[in-house]
Amino acid sequence: MSGKGTPETLYFKDNMLHLLDQRLLPNKLSYRVCKSPEEVAAAVREMSVRGAPAIGVSAAYGYLLAVIEAKEKGFTGTDFFSHIETAFNTLAGARPTAVNLVWALQRMQEKLEHYRDCSAQMICLEMNKEADSIFAEDYRNNMLIGKHGSALVEGKSSFLTHCNAGALATAGYGTALGVIRASHEEGKVLKVYADETRPLLQGARLTAFELMEEGVPVALITDSCAGSLMQQGKIDLVVVGADRIAANGDTANKIGTYSLAVLASYHWIPFYVAAPLSTIDLSLVTGQDINIENRAAEEITSIGREKVAPDGVEALNPAFDVTPAGLIRAIITEKGVVHEPDRDKIEALFHNW
């Protein structure tokens, strides 16, 4: 471990969004600078930034960049707002599954409506504040998720996690890794087994990196090793993040999450989802309605510069799968823990603020 701590996922400075280019980790620490909503959308699409909450925060700043552009170009009236609306659509279309993206854009839009009749100067100021709030709230929510989650951990435990739901997937601290961080602070982490998470290896590149930086004991495994570790009694609990949670608790998350949930259930190991309320999409009745992104075959057939499959082979590359609520022991949110999640319990979360 280096003990330097995880670098910032993103920051907004001098009217530019700086995104840690996660495709280059852990080999290179470099920020991608976005000056326009289109550049933010491209960074999201190309996964320089990823993780549902981080995508949400990035989109908020992308929206802010559109507002700043509209002001700097001297647009007024309809021109001002239609410029922003175009950016909204570009950003919203960058990736389909993480609901935080549209959630953050809609929140920015509502704020804009509120200041509709103000000066461009004033609007910029207020929108900047709103994006900063989304950032700060995400960070704070993750601290709360960590606190609520660590309370579920009994004694020194071995965790399994999939993909990266860490500081790098959020404004900071992380959701699933927030739970692990908070547990580590309380001395409850024996070891974290990190699935490498094919095809893009977020577990190997990001989670292992992040946990080592934080001094949390971590062992990297291939995705297909997890079941065998459970069989050997080496896993005490599984905790993952989420990209979109339907009203009934069905959860879309990185491909492979569903398999882990089935395996955990078979071995009587608790399976937890850690996510902020901004990841819950009450408009979807069940997980069957979640739009699952299919990505390019090349993510599987090539690794870096190396071709690892025959030319022209068909490859299926869904980025996510859906875990039914029945396989989830609890959803850990900033508002508390929803045990054995269902429609009523989830709805109650939104009413008991």
Add this chain to the structure above:
Amino acid sequence: MSGKGTPETLYFKDNMLHLLDQRLLPNKLSYRVCKSPEEVAAAVREMSVRGAPAIGVSAAYGYLLAVIEAKEKGFTGTDFFSHIETAFNTLAGARPTAVNLVWALQRMQEKLEHYRDCSAQMICLEMNKEADSIFAEDYRNNMLIGKHGSALVEGKSSFLTHCNAGALATAGYGTALGVIRASHEEGKVLKVYADETRPLLQGARLTAFELMEEGVPVALITDSCAGSLMQQGKIDLVVVGADRIAANGDTANKIGTYSLAVLASYHWIPFYVAAPLSTIDLSLVTGQDINIENRAAEEITSIGREKVAPDGVEALNPAFDVTPAGLIRAIITEKGVVHEPDRDKIEALFHNW
């Protein structure tokens, strides 16, 4: 598909064992030439040749090379046999899990005992015949496994397979892929989903290659996608090979096999193991006694020339896991199908020749 057919896994010619270097597939078709038992052991250890039956056949020829060496060096009496014994041990230690390795060596040794008092010339001739028999029997057994397995397939079906238990893992035709080949010949294959099989990607590099060469419809997936496809009803049956089967039917096979067996059980999908009797180790009471090889962390932390994990990260890399017999619908052998395998049914296989 190229339709050229799968290249030969190995052949013995001019007192040299030619092994298709599978580490270079599918990008390069090149044979590694072994002139000594040590060179064969190195090729097995470095996985130029892999797959339990192919390892067994290679070991038989490695043993033959030791006999030829002993003859060419003019060894007689104890020197002759101790030279061969040293080679036996070197070959037997190349990899620990596939029992076919030791099975083939023991069979060669028994034959040698039989010709102990003959001339070196005669011994060489007979040992060459024995190695050729092991090769030919493996091929023939796979054809029978294919025939028995395809009889289990009802109508046009979608298969899932893991790693490579194909022609490339055997003398030819394959075990699990033998079942798929035979089913394809009978028009019963809708599609084969091939797990890429991390860390060494035998599914992407070998199985996808082999099935395309044979004109069998194949789609490559990441290992963690299999559960989601089962959830969606896209998999009708799972068929895999084996590296060692204990007396009670517990089966060691490529890491990830156990997870697939649990997932198949959860989704009521038949899970089949296809393997010759030479893979069954009656000396082991249960799968708990199987020695599981742990391989280098670098197989996970680097891919080709690319580093994909932080420096110094711990990585667990067991090459195999053990699937309990209770999760196996049937073991498909050259002697017939063992439904719901247990100790008695497996023992009966060996008595009813």
